[in-house]
Amino acid sequence: MDIVGNVLPQVLKDEATEDKGEMARLQSFVGAIAVADLVKTTLGPKGMDKILKPTGPGQEMTHITVTNDGATILKSMYVENPAAKILIEISKTQDEEVGDGTTTVAVLAGELLREGEKLIQKRIHPQHVIAGWRIARDVALKRLRDISTENDINSQEFHDDLVKIARTTLSSKLITTDRDYFADLCVKAVLRLKGSSNLDYIQIIKLPGGTIRDSYLDDGFILKKQITIGCKRRIENAKILVANTAMDYDKIKIYGTKVKVNSMDKVAEIEAAEKEKMKHKVDKILKYQPTVFVNRQLIYNYPEQLLADSGITVIEHADFEGMERVAAATGAEILSTFDAPERSQQVLGHCDLIEEIMIGEEKMIKFTGCKKNEACTIVLRGASTHILDEVDRSIHDALCVLITTVKNKRVVWGGGNSEMQMAAACEEEAKKVQGKQAFAIEAFARALRQIPTIICDNGGYDSAELIQNFKVELQKGNQTCGLNMTDGTIGNMNELGVKECLRVKEQALMAASEAAELIMRVDNIVKCAPRKRERA
């Protein structure tokens, strides 16, 4: 019904809903803030973890995940609120782009919207709020870039920086007690890549058992497969042939082929031909003179035996990933046809030693002294699979941050320093801006300052007092001050060695403000009628 009392015809489908103006805005704010509040408690070194439990039949309690990683938490949540979905989306993008700061980005966007809501209540038009935020964002970004420092990639300082960054990233995770150990481990792994950003070369193997401390970095490459029975378990100076070919039986690839025989003799003949064909293939492989044969697919007993008889160590069923890694590490070419044995020198991979090793209960194959020495393996040990999964995610975060740092080289101080600096820059700017936008700029500063505040709160410290002291300390010109989360004081980040990667901060700032703006601009939410699903 409209105001006059005319009955409005129904325009949208039956179950579709349309919310306008204040209602729509309220709905987005509530949703986005709820999501931000949910992950808020995981922020910082004293943040807590979440248990994620899947719903649905048949998997109660079997696949629970314990994690501190914002992206993982948000990804596994099922939300219906459209604004909440936007927050989850930016967290995912942050994960893909830089790998860390996934919680920060969601929390920052949430805090911005919380401040935005207050401004709307003061009857400031959303477009004015957005205009202010845009100014604030540019100012904050400029300050962030100004305070960052850069060291030469080969210098000792840069190396120290990397260790500090890794420590900072890991300090909010489960392995915080062993962060020095793992930071060192991650830095070594990343430095082996020599500037390449291909994380494929760093393999992470998780094996339950032992303690977290038993984890180690192996300079070789470890394949989680077994050497076929009857082959040598230790090969020195190995020549490796990596193949992706059918070694069960060669199916005929020509379309529409059928084998039709009219007598038992013929069956035997065909079988012999089939065997002959396989033998022929093996012979061709042998011409390459490898000492180790790795195949992606299954190898049947017959060819396996033929190969083993010739003294070749056979590794079957290496999946795509494993095969590509072996190929990359040893410098081998992945073969599918075997008609050019003269290229043997080019296509075979080399490594000094291949041996079967036992880690915990499991047998694995270790390749040491590979031709391309970039590959390495991190073996993680821990009391349970849940712990291992979380350690894996933490290590992954740290590796991503380190790789980003190696590319970008610029670093900023951690411990809330960069956020406080940006907030200060926004406040200075707000004093110069005429018009209502100034409120929004101040709001932006408050939202930024919420990040260190939440970190304090999560640590159980008096955030109001600490943040005020922090502000004063910065005002005095102490550029390196930050939160000391072990003592609950304002400390010197240089002495504490808390550093963060500029790129991560930049990306978080930009993604959060973009998302907040996107949500702020909405004045109408149309939900289409949900698709009817057939009940199974």
Add this chain to the structure above:
Amino acid sequence: MSLAFDDYGRPYIILRDQGQKKRMKGLEAYKSNILAAKAIANTLQSSLGPKGMDKMLVSPDGDVSVTNDGATIVEKMEIQHPTAKLLVELSQSQDAEIGDGTTGVVVLAGKLLEQALTLLDKGIHPLKISDGFDRACDVAIKHLEQIAEEIDIQANDHEALIQAACTALGSKVVSKRKRELGKIAVTAVLDVADLTRKDVNLDLIKIQTKTGGSVEDTRLISGILIDKDMSHPQMQKEVTDAKICLLTCPFEPPKPKTKHNINISNAEDYNKLYQQEQQYFIDMVKLVKNSGANIALCQWGFDDEANHLLLQNDLPAVRWVSGTDVELIAMATGARIIPRFQEITPEKLGKAGSIKEVQFGTSNERMLVIENCQCTKAVTILIRGGSQMIVDEAKRSIHDAICVIRNLIKDNRIVYGGGSAELACALQVLQYADEVSSVEQYAVRSFADALEGIPSCLADNCGLNPITSVAQAKSRQLSEKNPRIGIDCMDLGTTDMKEQRIYETLSSKKQQIQLATQVVKMILKIDDVIAPDDY
């Protein structure tokens, strides 16, 4: 449903399943139709102009999109009312024809219908109303052409084009970077434009999206970007002076369309067949290699063996390239699309300066860039942004900007935005109304009121008082004889749109007024709606 009775008082059944249908006719039908259409226009109204707001749309599967683009909004709203659907089509045809102004056209139609409603209440026949609207529309269009100005698109480093693109981008979420994005769009269009024929083939501009980074990282690649990587992980990642073989047949043994069976009955045949199969692969690769190609792009898949043979022959290859990409590459590099291996000849190869693989972010996503193509300069705009929704919206916005620039290249006449053109037309129509001596006079006058609705709506969205600002602008237009006075949406202190440099294309404005009038006429002609009752 009205019933007819025969002499004995039994009802006639006129329509099939009459009982289950609902029928509206006469004034009731007019009003219901108009109200439904107006509901859509009302939804879009707040998206109009630089300070317009966005709509959040949740699809039946729960996917969220946020947009400001009229055509996208009405499309994703999943409207079911039959008359309201006409407005959806209206917006879409504006999108297809012009590409920009999709919100404006719906809002104008809504304003016209609003006026029609009051005229109907006065007892004026719908056909008289539509006649009046028609005549008014002609007057408005004529006046638009009079006030339109030709601009020099070449002057000052294509400044005019950039300004027009900025106007189109001004209302979108990416407006903070409108200048940069506008420049990208202008460069992209000029790169592929045929200025002598005044034509732009928009197929040559590919818009590729990739989440991550921010909108600032959006850039123009003077080449083609395809979201694929080399078929074999060890193929070389960069090819310079590429000679491209563009295939639409798989690297697999042939698969005839006719259903057939090959029966093997003895071992000899079996071996022969195997030989034959091996030969296929060798021949295929040889044919490609012999033609002098140094990269093969294929629309289909590769067999493992063929894939390796390609690697062994130092022939990088890409599989599963999409059909549109294949065509684009063909156009840009001058390659002929080759459907059979036997037909590969050196002349059919395309040429490009370089082809290389680029990587994004921490996850292992790679894309191929084909640069310095031989024939036309196909370009790709790579859009980055914090999330999928931003990237999608940026894509729609850039598409709008590109369309505006294309329209300007085709026809370099512009009118000024900010509601000034509509106001000028409204004044002209109003003047004409007095010359009309029949009932249509009222309709013509209402048409003028509806046109005024656009600037008033703009003013409303910008937080200005619509009545005062429109009245001011109107009186200044009359007293200064300046059709460029509009609404100062951006708070820049001047209402002269020439000074604000708000450019809109004449073709878009004309199309808006014509299309809106047509749809309104169509709605006004409906006097009977018969529909299933569950509506």
